[in-house]
Structure formats: structure tokens, C-alpha cells
Amino acid sequence: MSKFEYENLIVDIPDYPEPGVIFKDVTPLFADPQGLSAAVDTIATHFMGRGITKVVGAEARGFLIGAPVAYRLGAGFVPARKPGKLPREVYSQSYALEYGTDELQIHQDALGPNDKVLIVDDLVATGGTCVASGKLVEKTGAEVEGFAFLLELAFLKPREIVQKDFDKEIFSLITVE
Secondary structure, rough: OOOOOEEEEEHEEEOOOOOEEEEEHHHHHHHHHHHHHHHHHHHHHHHHOOOOOEEEEEEOOHHHHHHHHHHOOOOOOEEEEEEOOOOOEEEEOOOOOOOOEEEEEEEOOOOOOOEEEEEEEEEEEEHHHHHHHHHHHHHHHOOEEEEEEEEHHHOOOOHHHHHHOOOEEEEEEEEEE
């Protein structure tokens, strides 16, 4: 794993988006050329050689890390978007957040049965977004190869939630206990 000090580029925002939530702002990491490069390279290197053909990233920060990881892996990128954002036929999956519910969609033709997929997002908290992304991948007949995150809020036990549905590797650059 890279020895880059990622934690120095993540800012805690208390009471956002609602009271009691401490939002982990990763935009300073994205803005830092060395930080972004180190994060993308570390994730891509970890999953190199596993035959990954596509990377799925959830709207919106999952796009920012998922697309460059896909590029480094020589894979395609598939956005998992909020409802109403994709123009063709979609698969939809609802999920619970730590402070509400939401839904993701992917194009029905974005993946196929020969695809091995890495799901990438900026943060995993309760595991809802990545489980929903994984279920969308399965609806296409593709295979989930693993999950990668910049930040894992381990105190919320997301690995337990994800592993109820997916017996796949979960990789994170930073773990907050």
C-alpha cells in the first residue's frame, strides 16, 4: 500500500447533511495532484491482474475515483446514477443510507455476463450504496470481483453488511474506527 498520508487531505464537516452526521469531505484529496495519483494508483495496483473489464462508480464521487481507476486497469467505466439521469433502459436498485434512502440505476446494456466488475466509491459507511451497486451488476449477469474505497467508516460495520450479499474482497485506503 502507498505510504501517502491520505488522512491529511480529508476534512471532517460536522452536522452535514444533517445534525449528528460527520461528513468526510474527500474533495481536497481529489484536488491534490499527488493525493489523487497515489489513491488511483494504489487501488488500481491492488486489483491489477484480476481480469477486471469494467469499473462501476456510484454518483457522484464514485465517478471521480472510479473512472481513473478504470483507466489504470485498462477497463471500461460504468456510472451508477440517480434516477432519471440515464437516457436508455435501466436496472434500478433502492438502498438505505445512514440518514435516509436512495436509488441507483445503470443502463441495462452497460455490462454483460463476460464482465468482471470492480465497484469503486469514495466512502463506505453503512454499505448500502455498494450493495446496491453490486446488485445492479448482478442484474446484468456480470460478476462482482471486489469493492474499493478511499475511506471506510469501520465503526458502522459496512463489511458485515456487504458480506451478507457478497463474499468478495473489500479494499479501503483509510479505515476510520
